Amino acid sequence: MDFGFSEQQRDVQNLARKIFDDNVNAESLSQYDDYKSDRFDRELWQKLAEAGLLGVAIDEQFGGMGFGFFELALLIEEAGRAIAPLPLFSHLIAAAMPLQKYASPAQKQQWLPGVVSGEVLLSAALVEAYNDDPSQPWNTVASKEGDGFLISGEKTHVPFAHLADRILLTAKTEDGLVLALIDPKAKGVSLQEQRVTTYEPQSVLSLDNVRVSASDVLVSGAEGVAAAQWLAEHCTVALCAHQLGASDKAMRMTASYTAERKQFGVLISTFQAVGHRAASCFIDVECLRLNTYQAISRLDSGLDAANETQIAKIWAGDVGHRVSYAAQHLHGGTGIDRDYPLWRYCTWMRHNEMALGGSAKNLAKLGQRIAAGQAFCQ
Known part of the structure; x- marks a missing residue:
């Protein structure tokens, strides 16, 4: 059995990564620091629209690609890897997805074509x-x-x-x-x-x-309760995808730095303590990847994912916290230098850790589900 991505998923991921790599860097992000301007790169937004990525999970009849939540989550992961200055989470995950699922035909026709073209901006x-x-x-x-x-x-x-x-x-x-x-x-x-x-x-x-x-x-009414739960789970897992991208990038940035930085005339990557801590970051990120993709896959397939969503969010909070601290430690003073890009990843990892419930709150909820026989007890 092939557990890898499909060809279309790889295409979405690679296209998004190329666009972000070509258009987002430390210099371009610096123009938004300290609220010097709205953190919204409209040129990049239009490039995503022209590439069809704003409509990756929107039905083809409204101009979208007609893919699912998994492909959209991969786009969010790549946005996290670049910490792209775009409202992708609020626009596509928190607003457009509920429209796609619950709106009337007239509402869909009114809003979704503009979502795909980038002419309409939604928030939540x-x-x-x-x-x-x-x-x-x-x-x-x-x-x-x-x-x-x-x-x-x-x-x-x-x-x-x-x-x-x-x-x-x-x-x-x-x-x-x-x-x-x-x-x-x-x-x-x-x-x-x-x-x-x-x-x-x-x-x-x-x-x-x-x-x-x-x-x-x-x-x-009662349907609204189910819709709100659906919204909460998809938004939570999308945050985990963004955290995965940011954590993976910070970990790889740290690995590159330790492979170049010398102390006492030798590369610090050869120090045992440095190697152990970097390896722990790698294991953490891969565990977050596994749990996030598991939750994404179940939601994309329309399966119950209450437990998987909470587990993924617990990992997202803990991994972001540990990777952020380890990256700062292994970079030394460079890590907190605002001329170096790591600090932006650390602030976003902290944001994602606390948004929609931190690890402690989700762990308590998961514990309640286990005690009630709703998780791992069948």
């Missing part, structure tokens, strides 16, 4: 203050009004909200949840800038009785 409001679970909103509430909803509440850390045409969010209703698209310019919507260590533009999204018509509602 996944978390609230002290609540990083998109499937269980606490303080964002929707009440029925006519054929639509009135939504009030607050979401935090919404990527590229000030540039988005629509923002997808989840809100609590009397009979479940609603997934809806919010116009950031609508009456009752306000945005407050948030600054984060990755320099990605983010905002606090406040909603005060925002009217959402039926044309902007994807799903509601």
